[in-house]
Amino acid sequence: MLLRHTSDIIVDREALTINPAKTCQPIGAMYAALGIHGCLPHSHGSQGCCSYHRSALTRHYKEPVMAATSSFTEGSSVFGGQANLLQAVETIFSVYNPDVIAVHTTCLSETIGDDVNQIAQKARDDGKVPAGKYLIHCNTPSYVGSHVTGYANMVTAMVKSFAAKSATKKNQTNIISGWVEPSDMREIKRIAREMQAKIVLFPDTSDVLDTPMTGKHEFYPKGGVTVPELVSTGDSKHTIALGPFCTEDAAILLENKCKVKFDTLQIPIGLKATDTFVSTLSRAAGVQVPESINDERGRLLDMITDMHKYLYGKRVALYGDPDILVPLTEFLLTLDMKPIYIVSGTPGKRFEASMESLLSKKVPEAKYKNGERADMFLLHQWIKQEPVDLLIGNTYGKYIARDENLPFVRLGFPILDRVGHSYFPTVGYTGAMNLLTKILGAIMDKMDRECPEEKIELVM
Amino acid sequence: MSTFLTERENQIFRTGKDVHTINCSRPSLAGSVSQRACVFCGSRVVLYPIADALHLIHGPIGCAAYTWDIRGALSSGPEIHRLSFSTDLREKDVVFGGEKKLYHSLSELIDRYKPKAAFVYSTCIVGVIGDDLEAVCKKVSKEKGMPVIPVQAPGFNGSKKDGYKIACESLATLIGTGDLEVPKYSINILGDFNLAGELWMLLEYYKRMGIHVNATITGDGRVDAIRSAHKASLNVVQCSGSMMYLAKIMKEKYGVPFMKVSYFGLEDMSDALYEVAKFFKSDELMAKAREIVREEFTRMMPILKEYKEKLEGKKAAIYVGGSFKAISLIKALRLIGVKTVLVGSQTGTADEYEIIRELCDDDTIIVDDSNPIELSTFVKEKQADIFIGGVKERPIAYKIGIGFCDHNHERKEALAGYEGMLNFAKEIYATAMSPVWQFTK
Numbered sequence: 001m002l003l004r005h006t007s008d009i010i011v012d013r014e015a016l017t018i019n020p021a022k023t024c025q026p027i028g029a030m031y032a033a034l035g036i037h038g039c040l041p042h043s044h045g046s047q048g049c050c051s052y053h054r055s056a057l058t059r060h061y062k063e064p065v066m067a068a069t070s071s072f073t074e075g076s077s078v079f080g081g082q083a084n085l086l087q088a089v090e091t092i093f094s095v096y097n098p099d100v101i102a103v104h105t106t107c108l109s110e111t112i113g114d115d116v117n118q119i120a121q122k123a124r125d126d127g128k129v130p131a132g133k134y135l136i137h138c139n140t141p142s143y144v145g146s147h148v149t150g151y152a153n154m155v156t157a158m159v160k161s162f163a164a165k166s167a168t169k170k171n172q173t174n175i176i177s178g179w180v181e182p183s184d185m186r187e188i189k190r191i192a193r194e195m196q197a198k199i200v201l202f203p204d205t206s207d208v209l210d211t212p213m214t215g216k217h218e219f220y221p222k223g224g225v226t227v228p229e230l231v232s233t234g235d236s237k238h239t240i241a242l243g244p245f246c247t248e249d250a251a252i253l254l255e256n257k258c259k260v261k262f263d264t265l266q267i268p269i270g271l272k273a274t275d276t277f278v279s280t281l282s283r284a285a286g287v288q289v290p291e292s293i294n295d296e297r298g299r300l301l302d303m304i305t306d307m308h309k310y311l312y313g314k315r316v317a318l319y320g321d322p323d324i325l326v327p328l329t330e331f332l333l334t335l336d337m338k339p340i341y342i343v344s345g346t347p348g349k350r351f352e353a354s355m356e357s358l359l360s361k362k363v364p365e366a367k368y369k370n371g372e373r374a375d376m377f378l379l380h381q382w383i384k385q386e387p388v389d390l391l392i393g394n395t396y397g398k399y400i401a402r403d404e405n406l407p408f409v410r411l412g413f414p415i416l417d418r419v420g421h422s423y424f425p426t427v428g429y430t431g432a433m434n435l436l437t438k439i440l441g442a443i444m445d446k447m448d449r450e451c452p453e454e455k456i457e458l459v460m
Numbered sequence: 461m462s463t464f465l466t467e468r469e470n471q472i473f474r475t476g477k478d479v480h481t482i483n484c485s486r487p488s489l490a491g492s493v494s495q496r497a498c499v500f501c502g503s504r505v506v507l508y509p510i511a512d513a514l515h516l517i518h519g520p521i522g523c524a525a526y527t528w529d530i531r532g533a534l535s536s537g538p539e540i541h542r543l544s545f546s547t548d549l550r551e552k553d554v555v556f557g558g559e560k561k562l563y564h565s566l567s568e569l570i571d572r573y574k575p576k577a578a579f580v581y582s583t584c585i586v587g588v589i590g591d592d593l594e595a596v597c598k599k600v601s602k603e604k605g606m607p608v609i610p611v612q613a614p615g616f617n618g619s620k621k622d623g624y625k626i627a628c629e630s631l632a633t634l635i636g637t638g639d640l641e642v643p644k645y646s647i648n649i650l651g652d653f654n655l656a657g658e659l660w661m662l663l664e665y666y667k668r669m670g671i672h673v674n675a676t677i678t679g680d681g682r683v684d685a686i687r688s689a690h691k692a693s694l695n696v697v698q699c700s701g702s703m704m705y706l707a708k709i710m711k712e713k714y715g716v717p718f719m720k721v722s723y724f725g726l727e728d729m730s731d732a733l734y735e736v737a738k739f740f741k742s743d744e745l746m747a748k749a750r751e752i753v754r755e756e757f758t759r760m761m762p763i764l765k766e767y768k769e770k771l772e773g774k775k776a777a778i779y780v781g782g783s784f785k786a787i788s789l790i791k792a793l794r795l796i797g798v799k800t801v802l803v804g805s806q807t808g809t810a811d812e813y814e815i816i817r818e819l820c821d822d823d824t825i826i827v828d829d830s831n832p833i834e835l836s837t838f839v840k841e842k843q844a845d846i847f848i849g850g851v852k853e854r855p856i857a858y859k860i861g862i863g864f865c866d867h868n869h870e871r872k873e874a875l876a877g878y879e880g881m882l883n884f885a886k887e888i889y890a891t892a893m894s895p896v897w898q899f900t901k
Contacts, residue, residue, distance in 0.1 A: 011572075015564035017521065017548040024522030040493075046584055046615035047488060048498020052526035055851050064832060064855040071488045072616040077588065084490040091491030096833070107520045108584035108616060111554060142520035143549050143585075215861040215900045217836045345521070372548060396528070 006377060006403075008384035018377035019396065021319045022345025024142035027053040028150030028179065029104035030067055035177075035185075035203020036158065037224030038099030040092055041067040044085055044116060045106025060414040061182075061209040061422050066219060068092050068101075072108060081114045082122070089123045093130055098220065099227060100134045104154060107142035134227060136161040146346040147413075148245050148321050151179045155250040158202060162230035165258040170235040172198040173285045174260065176250050178243020178267045178323045179413065180427060182210040182223075187425035188242075188268075191278070194292055197285035200229045200236065210422040234258035238284035242277070243267045243323030245348060267323050268427045269435070270331025271300060277428075296429035303433055307440055308336060310460075314389040314443065317341040319379055319397065320412035322351040322370065328392065328411070329358050331432065335439075340366050340388060343379040347371035376400065390443060407442035411435070471829060473813070476822030482813045483828070493831045495779070495852050496806045498615035500583055501527070502623020505869070506702050507579050507611065507630065508541055509533035509653050510681035514575040516545045518562050518593065519583025523615075524548075531869040533653045535680050536660070540573055549585070559591050566600045566608065576683035577607040579630060584615045607683070609633055620781070621701060621807040628706035631677065631686065635710065638687025645740050646672040648692045648716075650707055651699035652723070654679030655869065658876040662723060665733060665877065669748045671740075677703065690714040694739055696721055696732070701782035701807065723876040724785065724884075725792030726760060756878040764796060767885040772797035774892050777844040779827075779835060779853055780867055783808030783816060789848060789867065790819055796885050798892075801842035804830045832856055846892050861900040863891030 026043055030053045033041040043050035050069035057065040068091075070076070070084040085103070092101055105116055116137045129135045138157035140150040155176060175192070177185050186206035192199045207223025233239075233254060239262035241251035251262035263284070268277035274297070282289050304311075314337045318325060322344050329339045340363060344351060351370040359366045367382055380400045383391075387404060391397050394412040401408035415421050425431035444460060451457075470483035488494040504527045508515055517524040524546030535541065547565045549558050562580070570578060578600075582593050593610045601608035613626045647666070652659045659679040666673050675681070675689035695707045695718035707718035719739065721732035730753045737745035776798045778786050783805040790800045803816050804827035816826055825838050836856055839847060847857035850868030857864040865887050867875060873883040 013568060015547060015561040016568050017524070017546045019528070019544050020521050020525050020546060020548070022521060023525035024520050026522070046498045047494060047496050047619070048501045048615040049522070051495070051497040051501070052522065056526060058851055058855055062855055064859060066493055066832060068491050068493050071490045071492070071494065074617050077616050088491030091489055096493065106584070108588065111585045111588045141551070142522050143554050144551050146521070213859060213861065213900055217832070217856050217859040219833065372550065
């Protein structure tokens with residue numbers, strides 16, 4: 001019943017969004033800010049925003065998520081939220097005592113015209129920010145971009161607030177992480193360690209949103225990039241920005257501010273994107289690619305070789321964030337699969353250009369759309385017109401998977417109904433093996449379930 | 461890190477020690493990590509279970525994304541309520557106004573889904589950018605010949621509780637516009653949202669008693685039934701925080717009397733059936749109610765006794781949305797041998813906190829609008845074994861290393877009614893006794 005409300009007849013919609021493939025900016029800023037050690041994100045707006053974002057992140061990570069709110073009232077919406085924010089800064093430092101408060105705005109505080117830059121300055125001038133503590137901020141109007149934009153804006157604020165150039169260069173490479181799981185950030189650090197490349201990864205939510213159970217609730221878990229590390233990014237040799245939508249703004253600012261050159265790469269999902277990442281890191285950090293990494297690559301290739309006949313020509317529908325979808329599409333092509341329908345609610349011309357260059361020759365019939373009204377409803381209508389063999393995306397795909405009886409691999413944000421994403425990476429060669437295992441598992445489980453009984457195969 | 465905000469002293473109370481009345485219904489302090497939500501959230505959760513109505517959210521995408529099918533409010537028929545509709549306001553709309561977009565979205569949706577009514581929710585910025593939600597709704601209502609109801613619930617305009625009130629006002633505009641005939645013993649169920657199918661259990665009990673349930677507001681709700689809700693003889697109100705206001709409106713406007721009940725726990729569930737029978741002054745209904753209670757008790761007691769023997773001495777902490785639910789929970793826990801050592805709610809009322817105070821043993825902590833630091837400090841101090849709360853409390857409980865039972869939107873088992881009490885006991889037992897805790901000490 002649930003999605004029988006969707007028909008295959010596509011009518012041009014002028015205004016309406018049905019079942020969005022995105023959410024709003026502030027949650028991205030909140031997630032990024034959690035990747036700073038000892039940071040309390042702060043939502044400058046109504047209570048509900050903060051509550052929704054915390055709940056959504058908690059549902060996805062199954063971890064406590066701490067963030068404060070300016071708790072706007074009717075008065076603040078008329079007279080502005082300055083008093084609330086000043087009071088909040090005072091309350092937060094005296095009660096929750098973080099190293100950093102990372103303020104992001106909301107549609108309300110933006111629309112009524114609060115100038116957070118000026119308010120933050122006033123807070124500092126009034127002595128509300130204790131010595132050795134920091135107050136950073138970014139603008140995240142909910143009606144611009146998407147959650148991805150909010151992430152990018154907070155990452156940029158980290159560079160703006162902290163990165164500094166001193167007299168001496170440091171033998172280290174910055175890696176700016178796009179919106180991926182704590183497991184992925186942990187994996188990027190592992191790869192760098194394996195290569196003996198010294199890096200500063202930011203933001204870094206590993207050991208923040210995948211913490212071990214110890215019998216104690218740590219308000220500020222041990223993970224996260226530290227303030228001194230963020231300051232030192234201005235002295236690094238080079239920056240690798242992973243995921244243009246999430247990180248390129250920050251990389252550009254870092255170059256302008258501290259003259260650190262950068263490369264923008266796709267998030268290393270799949271064979272080719274990981275190849276590019278590994279070779280770029282090797283060059284930037286001046287290190288060799290060790291045998292262990294080459295072996296990981298070899299094992300991934302081995303797995304693809306063993307199983308490629310199950311992958312050939314399979315039609316895949318995928319949706320989510322551009323920085324995930326682009327390398328994922330590339331990986332699916334590597335696997336000889338057919339990424340056929342691709343949808344992202346996040347606006348930006350770059351998405352179309354990337355998809356065009358990946359797909360125009362190999363899958364000319366592919367349909368892709370991003371921005372307004374590029375939603376799950378549209379994706380479902382496409383699938384109804386001509387079915388697919390696999391669906392990849394966040395939890396919101398489960399209705400379509402159920403309705404159309406599709407093998408379904410969960411990837412992206414949010415995942416509200418399964419575990420594992422925060423522990424097992426998707427990036428790197430090992431991550432690609434995880435992903436491929438899931439893809440094959442989903443496709444082959446369906447074969448086993450649905451093939452005629454006499455045809456069930458023991459050996460596959 | 462200090463544990464308590466001094467400004468919050470009066471929102472925390474220890475039974476047998478403190479004498480002040482608990483200070484509730486005050487706004488959260490700016491800068492606190494409050495567990496509270498907003499006005500929009502309040503009205504959205506109350507209205508959303510009406511399954512054959514359209515729910516369109518006028519605002520930036522977030523408010524629609526975060527409330528997309530998050531509450532397991534089941535429907536036995538249409539499921540339009542489980543889709544997410546948004547005008548997805550963009551920067552140009554904020555500058556030039558979003559009325560046109562709203563008008564188009566609404567018209568498209570109505571044409572596509574042919575709903576029985578439409579609820580259109582405003583969000584924080586709608587009023588600020590000057591959109592006249594009411595005018596657009598009126599226009600579309602006229603054009604399409606169906607009720608299009610503006611739900612004016614900007615997030616900043618109070619707390620979740622204020623959102624409940626706005627939802628009630630919206631419902632009140634529907635009620636009285638239909639005239640389906642109803643049989644003699646007819647009630648409306650207010651304040652059950654059919655989470656995990658709880659409403660269906662209640663319907664079964666009432667059916668066994670011979671009582672007709674007219675409108676269910678809003679669990680498994682239908683517009684036509686709600687339009688004729690004023691025809692019922694009685695409103696039976698659960699979750700008083702959200703629906704009392706509607707009951708009062710209906711009493712004033714249509715003379716429909718109301719009673720407050722709770723369906724959690726054997727005691728309260730049975731009282732609910734008795735009270736309804738008493739209201740109709742019918743010996744027959746009362747006899748049937750007694751029969752149901754007897755039957756269910758005979759079935760339940762031996763099983764519950766087993767749980768009680770095993771759970772005796774365990775201690776629970778409760779932190780829920782409204783304080784009324786907490787009262788039932790304390791009693792239900794007592795029935796299975798579990799003592800409540802901490803009780804709190806996001807938006808409790810003074811009267812209900814008073815009842816809790818009388819109900820609890822000495823040295824129980826009662827707290828209004830709490831935050832994670834306070835809660836984990838209290839839980840440790842009182843050495844609770846189980847936490848009962850919602851999504852934001854769950855991971856904290858687990859991190860501290862104690863059991864957890866979701867008594868909020870994310871419950872997966874029905875917890876109301878007799879069957880619900882069994883589920884509740886089973887869930888408490890499973891979580892309190894899980895072997896996992898042995899490895900975490």
